Amino acid sequence: MTPLARAPRVAVVGAAGWAGSRHARALAAAGAKVTILVEKDDRGFDLAQELDAQLVASPAELHPEDLDLVVVALPTTIQPGICADLLHRGFRVLMEKPVAPDAEGGAVLAAASGLNERLMVGYTLHQHPAASLVAQWVKSQDVIAVAIRSVAHKQSINSWRADPKEGGVAVVNGIHAIELVSSWFGGDPKVLATSASSSMYGSPVAEHVISTLEFPEGVVVTLQSYWCPWQEPQGLNQGDWSLTIDVLATDGRMLWSNDSLHVWERDGAHYETAFEPSDLFLRQAKTALKFCVGGTPPVSFAQALRATEIADAVLAAAPFRAKGIGRTLTSSKT
Structure with a gap:
């Protein structure tokens, strides 16, 4: 792992939700620069002001060269498609558990490029x-x-x-x-x-x-x-x-x-x-910052998918x- 010469730049998709806001504040406390919050309406406005972050409406507005990590904290049925698209576009992704609501949904993510190197699943235990x-x-x-x-x-x-x-x-x-x-x-x-x-x-x-x-x-x-x-x-x-x-x-x-x-x-x-x-x-945020620079995710995609199948x-x-x-x-x- 090669440490970054600056604070890691992070975007949080679904930042207005309970988990999304916890991720955003924890990453900021761990030393990241939360630069972008993604919400489809203005529910994330107060948090964006608190963290001095830009508020955008869609993950499509994110660009890999501007970010070191994207956190996705959305309803389970929505996450696989969005995370697969982000991986295909070259992002490192921390997604809220589980990888899908069922094994069928897991197949959507299983085909994503860079899955084993650039995906961390948020099993905080x-x-x-x-x-x-x-x-x-x-x-x-x-x-x-x-x-x-x-x-x-x-x-x-x-x-x-x-x-x-x-x-x-x-x-x-x-x-x-x-x-x-x-x-x-x-x-x-x-x-x-x-x-x-x-x-x-x-x-x-x-x-x-x-x-x-x-x-x-x-x-x-x-x-x-x-x-x-x-x-x-x-x-x-x-x-x-x-x-x-x-x-x-x-x-x-x-x-x-x-x-x-x-x-x-x-x-x-x-x-x-x-x-x-x-x-x-907060503990997970510190691990995620190591993941930003090439650290190994605590839970592999295969193990996360196995949990979904069980x-x-x-x-x-x-x-x-x-x-x-x-x-x-x-x-x-x-």
């Missing part, structure tokens, strides 16, 4: 200091099972999140943990059972998903992912997201809960590590009907 410790521990263990609980705080489910094409909570939130945990184990997991519900908000999408998967080496993973209207006392992203990953092995147990990590050994010894709460967007299989195992249209269905897939 890899930026947490606990992530590498858990991954190393898992590699040294005979793992039996993993239990995941991922809860995102949302006052309401509307706008693009309420679009069934976006995949509901399993794709919008649960896929963070799906991607991370699947990176520890090889092969395609079999979906044993899935249940989906929209009882919390009554939206047209799956707001609560429970699924059980089995990886080829015999590891069973259970996932519970849902949106809720209240904030929990502790959580990632300033309390917006509560995550627990509980790994059971023959010789011990490791529990990652937000900013704490517990380890129990077979003989009963117990160790705890507490981490200072950190802004995962989430796709989870949803396919539970035909979903919204509250008021029909009762929630539960199915098994063998």
Whole structure:
């Protein structure tokens, strides 16, 4: 990697959204010059003034010679086509996870030029200091099972999140943990059972998903992912997201809960590590600046697509009907 002699120049597409604004501010705090915000209307005006950035209406107005990185933070169904076009035009791109709402959408991006060198997918869990410790521990263990609980705080489910094409909570939130945990184990997991519900908000999408998967080496993973209207006392992203990953092995147990990590050994010894709460967007921004000058993305496109395919299989195992249209269905897939 060759450091730039100046601050990296960044554009953010979808800057007025929750994720887009977090990316823009984090990159500025990390030392980048956020020069352009892309929004189709004037919703990004205040942020543009705050960051001293130009506001434009379309990614078509961006030029590779003027930028070192383009961040794309849009609804999942829109991102693949826009990111593929940016890659074809020679940009380095940081796109919000996932790469697509389903495997079919992933195929749009798979054909893009420079995919493996110039695309970084924003799976922020890899930026947490606990992530590498858990991954190393898992590699040294005979793992039996993993239990995941991922809860995102949302006052309401509307706008693009309420679009069934976006995949509901399993794709919008649960896929963070799906991607991370699947990176520890090889092969395609079999979906044993899935249940989906929209009882919390009554939206047209799956707001609560429970699924059980089995990886080829015999590891069973259970996932519970849902949106809720209240904030929990502790959580990632300033309390917006509560995550627990509980790994059971023959010789011990490791529990990652937000900013704490517990380890129990077979003989009963117990160790705890507490981490200072950190802004995962800021950590990711610092990694993105290294990516600007040739750094390797933490998550390859192949791994990101694999996570999308697993989430796709989870949803396919539970035909979903919204509250008021029909009762929630539960199915098994063998």
